[in-house]
Amino acid sequence: MKKLLSLALLAACCLSAAMAQDAEKPSNKPVFTVVKQNPITSVKNQNRSGTCWAYSTLSFFESEILKATGKTYDLAEMFIANKDYLERAEVTVRMHGDSQFSQGGSAGDVLLIIKNHGIIPETAMALPGTMIGDTLANFNEFFSVMEPYVEAVAKSKSKTISNQWKKGLQGIIDSYIGATPEKFTYEGKEYTPKTFAASLGIDWNDYVSITSYTHHPFYTSFAVEVQDNWRWDHSYNVPMDEMMAIIDNALDKGYTIAWGGDVSDDGFTRNGLGVLYDMKASGESLTGSDQAKWLGLKPGERKNFLEELGVNAPEATPSQEQRQQDYDNWTLTDDHGMHIYGLAKDQNGREYYMVKNSWGDTGDYKGSWYMTKNYVAARTMDFLVNKNAIPKDIRKKLGI
Numbered sequence: 001m002k003k004l005l006s007l008a009l010l011a012a013c014c015l016s017a018a019m020a021q022d023a024e025k026p027s028n029k030p031v032f033t034v035v036k037q038n039p040i041t042s043v044k045n046q047n048r049s050g051t052c053w054a055y056s057t058l059s060f061f062e063s064e065i066l067k068a069t070g071k072t073y074d075l076a077e078m079f080i081a082n083k084d085y086l087e088r089a090e091v092t093v094r095m096h097g098d099s100q101f102s103q104g105g106s107a108g109d110v111l112l113i114i115k116n117h118g119i120i121p122e123t124a125m126a127l128p129g130t131m132i133g134d135t136l137a138n139f140n141e142f143f144s145v146m147e148p149y150v151e152a153v154a155k156s157k158s159k160t161i162s163n164q165w166k167k168g169l170q171g172i173i174d175s176y177i178g179a180t181p182e183k184f185t186y187e188g189k190e191y192t193p194k195t196f197a198a199s200l201g202i203d204w205n206d207y208v209s210i211t212s213y214t215h216h217p218f219y220t221s222f223a224v225e226v227q228d229n230w231r232w233d234h235s236y237n238v239p240m241d242e243m244m245a246i247i248d249n250a251l252d253k254g255y256t257i258a259w260g261g262d263v264s265d266d267g268f269t270r271n272g273l274g275v276l277y278d279m280k281a282s283g284e285s286l287t288g289s290d291q292a293k294w295l296g297l298k299p300g301e302r303k304n305f306l307e308e309l310g311v312n313a314p315e316a317t318p319s320q321e322q323r324q325q326d327y328d329n330w331t332l333t334d335d336h337g338m339h340i341y342g343l344a345k346d347q348n349g350r351e352y353y354m355v356k357n358s359w360g361d362t363g364d365y366k367g368s369w370y371m372t373k374n375y376v377a378a379r380t381m382d383f384l385v386n387k388n389a390i391p392k393d394i395r396k397k398l399g400i
Contacts, residue, residue, distance in 0.1 A: 273364075341356055
């Protein structure tokens with residue numbers, strides 16, 4: 001019995017020592033401390049639809065309404081898609097097919113649709129996916145039907161075309177994602193989409209788009225040249241440091257950001273992180289065996305190693321010049337829209353923006369992503385913000 005007891009005590013001591021040793025080892029997984037977190041509505045799932053632009057921008061407006069009125073709304077992304085796709089098709093036909101017709105869009109699309117057509121709550125039309133018997137949006141069949149239809153009209157060899165194609169296209173849209181109502185009742189009161197938009201407690205003229213490139217003069221506006229900016233909606237152009245100052249000031253003042261940018265970068269993971277990995281690092285920022293391992297890896301293996309390093313991975317420093325170079329050589333692309341709503345730090349003091357995604361309750365952070373400030377500075381295409389969230393000195397330079 002004494003021998004058994006001694007063995008048990010020895011095993012316990014060994015286990016305690018091992019646990020203590022493990023506790024002393026630094027964890028590479030980030031541990032976040034929230035610096036600032038502004039209110040957001042629930043995480044949604046765009047599923048198999050290229051509608052991140054609608055989900056992220058309506059999420060942004062839901063936060064704007066929440067800040068202004070204290071009321072929580074769930075606005076209808078499919079209302080936006082219904083109106084936007086017809087208007088995009090009209091432009092494609094006017095351009096004889098030389099304007100891209102696709103699922104994507106921009107924050108500016110959402111704002112202009114609301115200004116021109118209004119908005120409705122999610123429950124006032126068919127819920128995403130329900131028209132085809134699904135529980136979430138699924139545009140696979142929808143666009144396989146709609147794209148050739150639009151192309152056939154846009155590339156028609158007829159000398160003239162009638163407006164009947166619009167009725168046919170509207171029928172396709174309504175069949176797959178639902179018709180938009182002219183009137184509806186919400187919380188016992190009757191609205192039109194326009195009167196509902198007017199009732200939400202925010203000024204739809206308060207919103208501006210911000211970007212940062214050197215191929216146009218700073219403190220002027222221009223249409224960012226990407227395919228999904230098919231309306232040629234203008235953004236105000238500011239230096240990169242001021243672009244970041246606008247985001248920081250907005251979050252500090254309780255505002256949020258409708259962000260559009262690049263998530264195809266190696267540092268954007270499916271686990272919920274966005275880090276501007278220094279893929280060209282020589283290993284000098286690493287130490288000991290890490291440096292030796294880094295130098296021995298093939299280029300394709302370095303991403304996995306950087307993910308293993310976690311918070312200790314070397315990060316590149318963004319610059320205005322690099323942003324422009326990446327934009328011009330197609331390294332910086334217009335991939336995805338998300339909603340920035342807060343600021344956090346990891347255990348090493350590195351700062352991250354808290355970002356609401358529209359991929360459902362996924363990743364390590366239940367639908368939110370943490371993107372470093374360096375990542376956002378380097379990979380932002382443009383973003384929508386309340387003009388009242390912009391620092392006064394920058395607003396003065398922009399004349400807004």
